[in-house]
Amino acid sequence: MKQNKEYHGFHDLIVYQKAYELGVMIFELSKEFPKEEKFALINQIRKSSRSVAANIAEAWAFRKYPKSFVSKLNISFGEAFETGVWLDFARDHNYISREIHIKYHDKCVETQKMLRSMIFAPEKFCFKI
Numbered sequence: 001m002k003q004n005k006e007y008h009g010f011h012d013l014i015v016y017q018k019a020y021e022l023g024v025m026i027f028e029l030s031k032e033f034p035k036e037e038k039f040a041l042i043n044q045i046r047k048s049s050r051s052v053a054a055n056i057a058e059a060w061a062f063r064k065y066p067k068s069f070v071s072k073l074n075i076s077f078g079e080a081f082e083t084g085v086w087l088d089f090a091r092d093h094n095y096i097s098r099e100i101h102i103k104y105h106d107k108c109v110e111t112q113k114m115l116r117s118m119i120f121a122p123e124k125f126c127f128k129i
Helices: 014-030 035-061 066-092 098-120
Strands: none
Touching (some): 066 098
C-alpha cells in the first residue's frame, strides 16, 4: 500500500495540531467561566473542542477505507461547529469578550476549512492499493 504524501502519523497533520491547540486553549479559557456552568457550558465546550482533534486521530486509523475516513472527519467537522456555538453562548452570557470570541471562533473556522478540504480530497491522505 502506498500513500500520496508521506505522513508518519496524525500528529504530522497541521489540522490535528491546530485542533489540539484549540482544545487546550478552550480548556484554559473555560476555567474562568462561572462554577454554575460546570455541568453545562464548561463540560460541553471542553468535550466538543477536544473531540475535533480526537476524531481526526480516529479518522487516521481508518485511512485504508476512504468512506470511513471521511465519516470520522465529518464528525470532527461537526464538533468544530458545535464548539463555535458554545463560544457564542459564552460571548452572549458575557463570560468572554467579543475580541476573545472572534479569536477563538476564527480558529474554529480555520479548522473547519482544513477539514472540509480533507473531506473533499481523501485520496491525499488515504492508502492507495
